[in-house]
Structure formats: structure tokens, C-alpha cells
Amino acid sequence: MGKLYVVATPIGNLKDITCRAIEVLNDCDLIAAEDTRHASILLKHYNIKTRLVSYHKYNEEEISRMLISYMSEKDMDIALISNAGTPCISDPGYRVVSEARRRGLEVIPIPGPSAVMAALSVSGVPINHFLFLGFLPKKESQREQIIRDIKRIQIETVVIYESPKRIISLAELLAREMPSSNVCFFCELTKMFERAFTGRIEDVLERLKNDPKAKLGEYTVIIHYRSEEMVENTEITPEALLIDTMLKEKTTLKEAVEIVSKKFNLPKNYVYKKALELKEYISEI
Numbered sequence: 001m002g003k004l005y006v007v008a009t010p011i012g013n014l015k016d017i018t019c020r021a022i023e024v025l026n027d028c029d030l031i032a033a034e035d036t037r038h039a040s041i042l043l044k045h046y047n048i049k050t051r052l053v054s055y056h057k058y059n060e061e062e063i064s065r066m067l068i069s070y071m072s073e074k075d076m077d078i079a080l081i082s083n084a085g086t087p088c089i090s091d092p093g094y095r096v097v098s099e100a101r102r103r104g105l106e107v108i109p110i111p112g113p114s115a116v117m118a119a120l121s122v123s124g125v126p127i128n129h130f131l132f133l134g135f136l137p138k139k140e141s142q143r144e145q146i147i148r149d150i151k152r153i154q155i156e157t158v159v160i161y162e163s164p165k166r167i168i169s170l171a172e173l174l175a176r177e178m179p180s181s182n183v184c185f186f187c188e189l190t191k192m193f194e195r196a197f198t199g200r201i202e203d204v205l206e207r208l209k210n211d212p213k214a215k216l217g218e219y220t221v222i223i224h225y226r227s228e229e230m231v232e233n234t235e236i237t238p239e240a241l242l243i244d245t246m247l248k249e250k251t252t253l254k255e256a257v258e259i260v261s262k263k264f265n266l267p268k269n270y271v272y273k274k275a276l277e278l279k280e281y282i283s284e285i
Contacts, residue, residue: 002029002071004100005079006093008086008112012190014045018112024048029076030065031285034083034092042264055080065238071105079110086094086114090134090161098174115220123184124198125224130157143170147177151225158223164215171205174223180267181225188217200262226266238274239265 006026008015025031025048031045032055033039055063067200070076080090080229100107120127131150150158162170167185174181183204185197193216197204208214238260257275261268 001076001105001133002076002078003023003106003108004096005077005108005110006087006097007079007081007110009039009042009081009084010190011084011113011115011118011193013022014042016113016190017042017046019112021110022036023235024110025050025079025081027077028068030070031079031081032063032096033081034087038083039081050079055092060092060095060111061219064099067096068103068105071100072103072208084113084115086112089114089116090157095107096143110228111262113190115161115186118189119184119186119220120157120159122196123145123185123222124222125157125182125184125222129155130159131155132159135161135163135164138166138168140151143173144177147173150223151178151191156224157191158225160221160223162221164217164219167214167219167221168205168208170221171201175201175205178223180261181223183224184222186220186222188270189220191217193217235283239277242275 005028007024008018008019025043025046025162028050031043031050031052033052034054034056035274036052036054037082038094039244042048043050055065055067067078067127071078080087080093080096082088082093085091086275087093088097097107118134133146136146160170164187171183172184173182178201181201182199183201185208187193187195187197191253193213194198195213195217197211218275230262241260242253242256245251245259246253249256249259251259257268260266261271
């Protein structure tokens with residue numbers, strides 16, 4: 001019985017590929033690629049001459065049957081690759097992997113590049129747990145509902161893929177629904193014109209609107225958002241953060257509000273309310 005290798009390939013820079021991935025792509029009998037023309041650039045760069053077959057969302061059902069037949073009846077080893085990164089993550093591949101598992105065929109991951117992991121690693125936001133949503137729907141009402149759901153389920157860190165055509169509308173939506181959020185908009189990760197827009201959403205939105213190249217290249221977007229309820233459930237209180245900031249930074253209470261809200265991504269109105277309560281408490285001592 002043949003094996004199915006799920007092979008991660010570079011998301012931009014062709015050097016970002018593992019030795020094992022090159023070995024598998026060389027040794028397998030067939031490579032199923034999301035776009036054979038795109039894949040040919042990588043294979044030519046590493047002098048890999050393995051035969052290619054097109055496997056994309058429009059022919060996935062038909063080609064999956066063919067690949068399963070090749071593995072089970074002809075004992076062929078097949079490598080599955082996407083245009084960039086790890087297959088099956090917002091890319092075709094689920095159907096053939098699922099069917100191979102059902103048939104008892106061996107499915108082997110060849111790990112490597114992933115836009116999600118690359119972006120998270122340099123985001124500077126908490127990533128001990130996060131929610132990955134892939135590409136949002138195109139319909140505005142559906143997009144709005146998803147962002148509201150994010151606020152409701154109270155997960156601090158969320159990762160989204162977004163088209164350059166809708167990147168500014170996404171930033172505007174986040175600015176409306178999550179005005180206190182910190183975001184990282186990574187464009188063209190590991191490619192020649194890689195860019196990063198990071199900071200508070202209102203600042204990032206302004207930069208995107210003023211950048212003539214903002215609508216060039218796909219984005220990996222990271223959102224870090226903490227609601228008042230999420231803050232209330234943490235062990236360190238805003239009052240403690242305000243006092244610590246005033247002592248260490250030698251600031252006024254008003255200045256501490258600004259620093260704490262930005263540094264810890266807390267709603268400014270909420271921190272200000274806690275500052276007033278702290279001021280009242282101190283005056284009573």
C-alpha cells in the first residue's frame with residue numbers, strides 16, 4: 001500500500017523548506033499540487049523531477065478518488081502540497097486525507113512553514129492559546145457576526161487570513177467592534193516585500209489607509225482583545241497595575257491610565273473608571 005505525505009512548503013522564501021521535505025518530494029511517485037505552475041517554480045529550484053498532478057478545490061473530489069486508487073492499487077507514494085505553507089490549513093487536502101484515513105492508508109505529515117505559526121511567533125501577543133478562523137466570509141453581515149462572536153466567547157488571541165481587497169474593511173470593522181484591540185497585520189510573510197502593521201487598531205487602520213501598497217498581497221491578521229469581563233477574571237487587578245506604574249514610572253494617575261491601557265491592552269474607559277475608584281479610596285484613607 002502506498003503512503004500519502006502531507007508536505008509543508010515555503011510560504012515565500014524558497015529557502016524555507018526542510019531537508020526531509022525535499023527528500024520526500026524527490027522520492028515519491030507523484031506530487032498532487034494545488035497549482036502545478038506555482039509548484040514547478042519550487043521543484044525546478046531544487047531540481048526535483050517528480051511528476052505533478054493538479055489537485056485543487058474544483059477537482060478535489062475526482063482527483064481524490066484517483067489518488068486513493070493509485071496508493072491502494074498501484075502501491076504509489078504520493079506527496080500533497082499547497083501553493084504555500086501546510087496543506088489542509090485553509091487549502092485543499094482534507095478530502096484525500098480523510099479518505100486515506102478511512103481506507104487505512106498511512107498518512108505522514110512532513111511539517112514545516114505555516115503562515116499562522118510564523119505570524120504568531122513574532123506578534124508579541126499571548127499565544128498560549130488562540131483561535132484560528134482562516135478566511136472570513138465575503139458578506140459583510142456574516143463578517144460582523146463572527147467578530148461579535150469572538151467578543152462573546154472571550155478568546156484573547158485570534159488569527160485570520162484576509163484578502164488584500166478586504167483588508168481595510170476588516171480593519172474598519174475591528175475598529176468599530178473592538179476599538180481597544182491590539183493587532184498585527186502581516187502582509188507577504190517571508191517574501192521580498194514583507195510588511196507588518198502592528199499596534200492599536202485605530203493606528204493600524206490609519207496606516208493602512210495611507211499606504212498605497214496596502215491592497216497588495218495576502219494578510220495574516222492577529223487580533224488581541226480583552227473585554228472588561230475578561231479583565232475582571234484575571235488575578236492582577238487594574239488598580240494594582242496603576243499603582244505599580246505610578247511607582248515605577250513616577251507618573252501621575254492620569255498618565256498611568258494611558259500607560260496601563262496601552263501596555264496591557266485594556267479598554268481605556270474601564271481603566272479610567274478603576275482609576276477614579278482608586279483615587280476615591282486613597283482620599284478616604
